[in-house]
Amino acid sequence: MSDDVDFDVIVIGAGVAGSVCAHQLAKAGHEVVLIERGSEPGSKNLSGGVFYCRVLDEVFPDFVSSAPVERRITRNVLSFLNGDSHVNIDYWDERLAEPANAVTVLRARLDPWLAEQCEQAGAMVMPGVRVDGLLRDGERVVGVRAGEDELRAHVVVAADGVNSFLARDAGVRPKEPQRHLAVGVKSVIALPRPVIEDRFRVTGDEGVAYAVVGDCTQGVAGGGFLYTNRESVSVGVVLRLDDLGARGLSSSDVHDHFLAHPAIAPLIRGGELLEYGCHLTIEDGPAMAARDLTRPGLVLIGDAAGLTLNTGLTIRGMDLAAGSALAAARTVAAALSTGDCSGEALGAYRTELERSFVGADLRTYGRAPKFLENPRMYGDYGRLLADVFHGIYTHDLRPRRHLVGAALGAVKASGVGLGQLARDGWAAARAL
């Protein structure tokens, strides 16, 4: 291993993945620089979301009480939305509050905190630098280039997000097909705390997360989301790029349609728009993460490695980012201790990942993206559910039908067909 290095490890991207990896390696005594394109960590990040945060227990034992998190999610709502009806599964459980299972975060607040932890652990945080490319010595990645400057390290960790130019530069990832990607459009709307507590039936620092399917996307493959922050609500849509293009809809129009929907508009009424933005996100993480994740001297983590899971019920990225960062940190620390940062040594990262919950969940939900391609998910089934309940609750003085009969009648009228329903049900059970 060459001694001619500026750092042991260069980590690119101060998001959840990059910061957790840099923190672990710095804490283990390695010389680490964490390079961030934004003028400060989080400044480029419009994102927020639900963070299934148990993975951080081993990194920051008091994460929920000391990090700038918004609310603990104790209420999850799965909503099948139609133009003039919706059927919700509303799950509230006090057990989700302690220990905190999932919290909402605004990344513009969380990322600076994570970077601060890295600095306290001994890493150097270098914001305001856009890395232009990788330095190579033959096949081996030996550092990074930004403008006229070069920095060298034994290992480069690419945590530069869904659009990872470093992964492309290294030849690990081709240009992703559109069906692997989605565009997210989001508004953050300020509401006073008492209004949030009243409208969403939450108290203290507890919060709610909605996953919505159906009319929220005007039939485009994808979904709607809404979650409560301390004094704001984040609400928007995620739309699969290929389907959005095929239907000729504009993502901002679909977003506006969702926010104006009678099921959503009352929840955000009177709020003040704080932020509005859009971002590319991952739709088929398992397919992207199946590719190589290392090269000699290079490791990919987080979104750069394709690690996002949309199960239809939950969208997970930050916990997988942290999980992959921990697996990468263990691999890189072992490689540095033996002085072998070859492709073979860093290849142990894949094994570490497979052993962790990240690999297990990628396998479990490997079929989810295929299942979610089913167009009936985005219209027919929402209407079918509403029709079943309409049959139950409508009393028009005609004799009542048995529940099963009412349901079968709704299925028959829907045009989906019992056989199709059974096949989709089986596919859902296998995928989710």
Place this chain on the structure above:
Amino acid sequence: MRAVVVYKWSRNAADALVRADGSIDWRNAKMSPGEDDPAALAAALRLIRGGDDELVGLTIGDGDASWALARGVASTWSVEDLPALADNGSTAAVLAAAVRRIGGVDVVVIGDSRQEPGVAAAVAGRLAWSVVLGAQTVEAVDGRLHVTRRVADVRQTVVVPTPAVIGIAAESDLDRAPGMKELLAARKRPVNRIGLADLGVTAGDVQTLGCRRPETAPARVFAGDPAQSAAQFVSALRAEGVL
């Protein structure tokens, strides 16, 4: 010549959120380099010719103090617990106290900010030093300062005895993002972190009673066929009694 360059001493107005009712929300705004800061730093760096010459940075409030250190300043001072103030006199009182604390200063170079126009002059007033505002360049000649500034259509050079405060007005955007090596070097340069208590000053502020948007006359747009639009425009002017 011992010079102090003051940087990152106010918030960027572009970071403020102006609500529909005209009230201003600064919640996401941090101290940031002002539009004149790069020009002030460039002018201050040109004062340093070697020998005993020394340039020291001075910044206030939150944010990263390494901005100047990554751009050629050897050491800096940061008054960390000073909030952004609307009272220019109060900001200047803290800056002047910090300049005294740094000690032995011949010249303070500061951006002549349009947003905070009173600060540079008030620093000089607090220190009872000479002051030139709207300056483009400053040069040390035989222990005095030759300062150029634009007056009407001419460029005037004035000679100023030290100690003095020079307010630099940027003519163009000079800022250059430092490279990785400069950022690495900046991390090794000293930041002297002090608080208001160390300076023995308190920072009072003016109180905002309310904000509202200025009254604007309603605008009418005549669009479509040019001939028709022009005719509508003329008849509207007649209706308003302009023609």
